[in-house]
């Protein structure tokens with residue numbers, strides 16, 4: 001999930017938005033609707049959210065441990081059968097991408113084919129580590145496999161979300177489905193370990209205005225899709241778990257107490273080692289601030305790919 005970071009007063013008024021505050025004042029905030037806004041809580045080590053509605057669920061520290069154990073067991077079994085990849089190696093995969101343009105009846109949100117092509121280019125550039133010398137090349141590449149367009153006011157605003165995704169999703173576990181909608185989030189993703197129990201809604205929902213050339217100020221370079229795809233490959237936020245050693249299960253992304261707004265160089269929100277990874281695609285910084293996945297994240301995505309999507 002990725003939300004626009006707004007001034008606190010505006011954010012509190014934004015129904016369903018995810019509010020990030022320092023862990024010292026972390027709390028669950030219930031918005032006016034049934035949405036529950038989540039703030040990382042260092043004390044419990046909870047939780048990740050992969051979506052909302054039927055695929056909203058918070059991952060407790062206990063479940064997080066169970067997911068890690070399950071993934072490790074699957075990888076071990078695959079290696080023993082000779083169908084996995086060697087430990088430490090990266091899976092090179094070309095991911096077919098199906099883009100579903102959920103436009104309004106009046107054509108709002110009907111992004112151009114060029115914007116979609118540019119979005120695919122951004123995915124390829126960011127996952128290849130081309131935005132920073134410190135960035136990892138994940139070995140994951142993307143090819144547009146199809147585009148379809150719908151003109152439905154309900155679907156356009158992510159209404160009947162389970163239905164429309166089930167009716168329009170294409171491909172298998174390895175296919176990245178991107179639904180372009182207009183909602184109060186920048187994006188929401190499903191996790192790879194949830195595919196088997198709910199394959200028909202697997203994929204990412206992205207605000208159409210976040211595509212390259214879109215109107216989402218500070219979030220208009222297409223890197224929301226990179227962030228959501230990161231979840232789809234099994235990454236948590238870099239602020240998952242707050243100031244805990246375990247944090248996001250990735251060793252080379254220093255812990256941070258909360259999500260980042262803008263691009264505050266030198267931010268250091270935890271006493272644990274390392275500055276906050278504000279340039280990481282799995283933080284909430286501006287698109288212009290994003291420039292990297294780490295080698296550890298690259299390995300985690302590869303492992304989850306082999307375990308659940310290959």
Ligand SMILES: [Zn+2]
Pocket residue numbers: 001002227228231237
């Ligand atoms: Zn997210």
